[in-house]
Amino acid sequence: MITKRIIPCLDVKNGRVVKGVNFEGVADVSSPVELARYYSDSGADELVFYDITASFEGRKLFTDILCQVASNIFIPLTVGGGINTIEDFDRVLKCGADKVSVNSGAIKNPDLIRQAAQKYGNQCVVISADVKRVDGVFRVFSHGGRQNTGMEAVEWISRCVENGAGEVVLNSIDTDGVKKGFDLEMLEAVLKAVNVPVIASGGAGSKADFVELFQKLPSVDAGLAASIFHFGEVSIPDLKKELFSNGINVRY
Amino acid sequence: MVAIIDYGVGNLFSLTSSLKAVGGDTVITGDPAVICSADKLILPGVGAFGDAAEKLEASGLRQVIIDQAHSGKPVMGICLGMQLLFEKSFEYGEHTGLGLLKGEIVPMAGSIPDTLKIPHIGWNGLHKVRDSFLLTDVRENDCVYFVHSFYGANCADSLVATAEYGKELPAIVQKGNIMGCQFHPEKSGRVGLTILKNFVFGVSR
Numbered sequence: 001m002i003t004k005r006i007i008p009c010l011d012v013k014n015g016r017v018v019k020g021v022n023f024e025g026v027a028d029v030s031s032p033v034e035l036a037r038y039y040s041d042s043g044a045d046e047l048v049f050y051d052i053t054a055s056f057e058g059r060k061l062f063t064d065i066l067c068q069v070a071s072n073i074f075i076p077l078t079v080g081g082g083i084n085t086i087e088d089f090d091r092v093l094k095c096g097a098d099k100v101s102v103n104s105g106a107i108k109n110p111d112l113i114r115q116a117a118q119k120y121g122n123q124c125v126v127i128s129a130d131v132k133r134v135d136g137v138f139r140v141f142s143h144g145g146r147q148n149t150g151m152e153a154v155e156w157i158s159r160c161v162e163n164g165a166g167e168v169v170l171n172s173i174d175t176d177g178v179k180k181g182f183d184l185e186m187l188e189a190v191l192k193a194v195n196v197p198v199i200a201s202g203g204a205g206s207k208a209d210f211v212e213l214f215q216k217l218p219s220v221d222a223g224l225a226a227s228i229f230h231f232g233e234v235s236i237p238d239l240k241k242e243l244f245s246n247g248i249n250v251r252y
Numbered sequence: 253m254v255a256i257i258d259y260g261v262g263n264l265f266s267l268t269s270s271l272k273a274v275g276g277d278t279v280i281t282g283d284p285a286v287i288c289s290a291d292k293l294i295l296p297g298v299g300a301f302g303d304a305a306e307k308l309e310a311s312g313l314r315q316v317i318i319d320q321a322h323s324g325k326p327v328m329g330i331c332l333g334m335q336l337l338f339e340k341s342f343e344y345g346e347h348t349g350l351g352l353l354k355g356e357i358v359p360m361a362g363s364i365p366d367t368l369k370i371p372h373i374g375w376n377g378l379h380k381v382r383d384s385f386l387l388t389d390v391r392e393n394d395c396v397y398f399v400h401s402f403y404g405a406n407c408a409d410s411l412v413a414t415a416e417y418g419k420e421l422p423a424i425v426q427k428g429n430i431m432g433c434q435f436h437p438e439k440s441g442r443v444g445l446t447i448l449k450n451f452v453f454g455v456s457r
Contacts, residue, residue: 040441075397121299
């Protein structure tokens, strides 16, 4: 039976991982290679690298780092951040990324997903959406969640999937950082609309939040989080043990 | 020396890195002379079957691989590369494979419950059907990483291990020196590396 995936997300700026505490056995917690190995050894099912660098030099550094990670860690790697063109896809895929996540790039150019899916296959293209309730309607936000695009989220995500996105990362701005659990209502609306894997993001504060996610929404495929893993509030082996003891199928 | 056959399909970065990690001496090549002098061959592949089969034919490597396989050289197909080892595929039309293994490639759609998502993406447990040197140090239900929408049917002849996704889907196949993995061993952590190591250093029977 297929397992539920647990995915830590690492923000990388100028080749270094942003934020985090020191883990035992990790000499440099801001080294993407060391941290990736630590998470991989802890049982992470996949890693997301989010490049928050803006400069050209920074991007080059990011791809060099990515190559290093990919030659040392043998689990799926997803890359997001600054993906606006097919050349950006090419740049990170050549360095060993397996999937590429697009957000603002797809909002600016809705044809990007179709082009990328045709060239690299649907399995390679992930639509990442930052969504927030505005007057009771789910709206897509761009620019790192700061700007309301006015688009209705379920409709937008469905369109991206029709265009060839093979996976959805749904990040709820409403629950992000609140640490009181995933946005089950928003997730349910998206799960009803698409038939590709959906990854829940935003709101995880404890192991119990993941248990609730997978028990209440059995069709969610994965849970993604950043700070609770980086700050050691939840360890992946403990989380998997907790999920397993609650009857949720995980790899460990 | 293990030759990773390069016929213009897919990205070979991770596969090469993972073979290096298990200590395998590897070369990426589309040169028939290098392929013929290698000890073992890996046939990679992502994308559509028809397109890949055409590229194999156009590169002139189709017959080279078939001859090498018939000479007894170990050949491992990975993902689409595994599917290419079979007789034919019904992925968007009907396409001829290498015919090194009995069976055909068919869509999951319609043959698994429609509540399940396609592609089959994620980590799934291996269930042993029969012994193979590829499974040395691999335990029952060890998870490996899958990404596929089509699967091998009528391949009982070579079936070594399956994964359950609405039905038992072929995960590892082997018949003598011809073998394949539907999943991506280069993305399957410790278990995947173990299987690659078994291929590189083991002896197929």
